[in-house]
Amino acid sequence: MTALIRLAWQSAWNRRFTLSLTVFSIALSAFMLMGVERIRTDVREGFTSAVSGTDLIVGARTGPVQLLLYSVFRIGAATNNIRWSSVEDIENMRGVQWVIPMSLGDSHHGYSVLGTSGAYFEHFRYGDQQGLELAQGKPFEDLFDTMLGAEVARQLGYQLGDRITLTHGAGGPINAIEHDDKPFVVTGILAATGTPVDRTVHISLQAMQALHVDWRAGVRLPGQSVDAQAVRALDLQPKNVTAVLVGLQSRAQVFSVQRQINHFRAEPLMAVLPGVAMDELWRLIGTGEQSLLLMSGMVAFVSLLGMVAVVLAGLNERRRELAVLRAVGARPLHIIGLLSLEGALATFAGVFIGCLTLWAAGLALSPWLLSQFGLALHFASITALQWWILAGLLGTGFLACLIPGWRAYRLSLVDGLSPPA
Structure with missing residues (x-):
C-alpha cells in the first residue's frame, strides 16, 4: 500500500501543472461550500440571537x-x-x-x-x-x-x-x-x-x-x-x-x-x-440560504467532474505507463487503486487548501465584517454539516476517480504495448 501511495504521488507530481488547475478548482469549491455553510449558520445564529x-x-x-x-x-x-x-x-x-x-x-x-x-x-x-x-x-x-x-x-x-x-x-x-x-x-x-x-x-x-x-x-x-x-x-x-x-x-x-x-x-x-x-x-x-448552499454544491460537482475529465483525458498518454505496470505484475486492483489514489490526493489537497484559505480569510476579515456589515462570523469552529461536507467532498472525489480507474483497467496490455498506428 505504501508503494502504491508513493507511486500515485510521483505520477501526480509528473503532471503537476495540469493537476494544479484541478486542485485549484476543488479548493475553490471547498472554499465556497464551507464558507457559505459558515455564513449561513452564523447569520442564522445572529438573526435568532438579536x-x-x-x-x-x-x-x-x-x-x-x-x-x-x-x-x-x-x-x-x-x-x-x-x-x-x-x-x-x-x-x-x-x-x-x-x-x-x-x-x-x-x-x-x-x-x-x-x-x-x-x-x-x-x-x-x-x-x-x-x-x-x-x-x-x-x-x-x-x-x-x-x-x-x-x-x-x-x-x-x-x-x-x-x-x-x-x-x-x-x-x-x-x-x-x-x-x-x-x-x-x-x-x-x-x-x-x-x-x-x-x-x-x-x-x-x-x-x-x-x-x-x-x-x-x-x-x-x-x-x-x-x-x-x-x-x-x-x-x-x-x-x-x-x-x-x-x-x-x-x-x-x-x-x-x-x-x-x-x-x-x-x-x-x-x-x-x-x-x-x-x-x-x-x-x-430562510429559502435564500438553501439556494446559496445548492449553488455551492453545483460548483463542487462541476469541479469534481473536471477532475474526472482531466484524468480521463490523460489516460491516452499514460496507456504505456499502465501497460508496463501490468507487465511487471500490477493487478487490475492496483491500477484502479493507483488512479483512485491520485484523485483522492488531488481532492484532499484541494479541500485542505480551500479550508486553510477560508480560515485565514475569516481570521483576517472577521473584524471588518463585524464593523461594516454586522456579521459576527466564527470561522475557527466547524459545524456538523461542515464535517459532512468535508467527508462528502473527499468521498465523492475518491469515488469519481473510480471511473478513469475502471477505464484504465479495461485497456488491454497488448494495446498499451503496441505502438500507435
Missing part, C-alpha cells in the same frame, strides 16, 4: 412576526401603542422580574430612534447572553443626551459631543420634518453587537415625550412651539410606548404571564415568545 434573555415581547394586538419586526429589528411600524398604565400593570404582574419599555417612530438619517429607560442597558441581552457595552462615553443623563449604535456613529462620522437633530417619523427626502428646536448631544457610543442595536439612536423615554409635547396626531401644533429649555419644566411622564420586553423570574411562568397579557382587559395586547416568532420569520426568509 435578542436573548427576553421571555416575552408585548405589543398591540397584531401578528407575531410584525411585532417581532418592529420591536427587535426596527422594520415596519406598530398598528397601535400601549398605554403607560398598561406597562405599569404588566410590571406588577406576578412572575415578572423586569420590563423594558420601547418607544419607536422617529428616525435620524434613516436610522431608527429608540426611546427607552435605564432597564434597557441593564437587562437587554443579545447573542450568548451578552450585555450592551459602551465603546466610548457614558449613558445618557441629561434630557437631551443620546447614545448611538456602533454603525450609526461609524457611517455618519459622529464623535462624543456632537450635536444632532432627529426627524419626525421615518423621514424621507420630501416630507422630512426635523425636531430642530430640540437638538441632542452624543454622550455615548455603544460597542458593535452585530444586531439592530448597532443601527439605533437611543434616547430616554422622557426625551421622546419632550420631542412631541407640541405635536398632535403626527402634526406640529401651530403657534404652540415649546423650545428645549421650556420643555424641561413640563411633566414628561410617557403617555404610551410602542412595545415592551419582559423578563420573568422563572421560565416556567412564561405561558401563565403570556395568557394574562393576551387576555388583558384594559386594552387589546399580545405577548409572543421571541424564539417562536423568530422561527416563524426564518421560515419565510
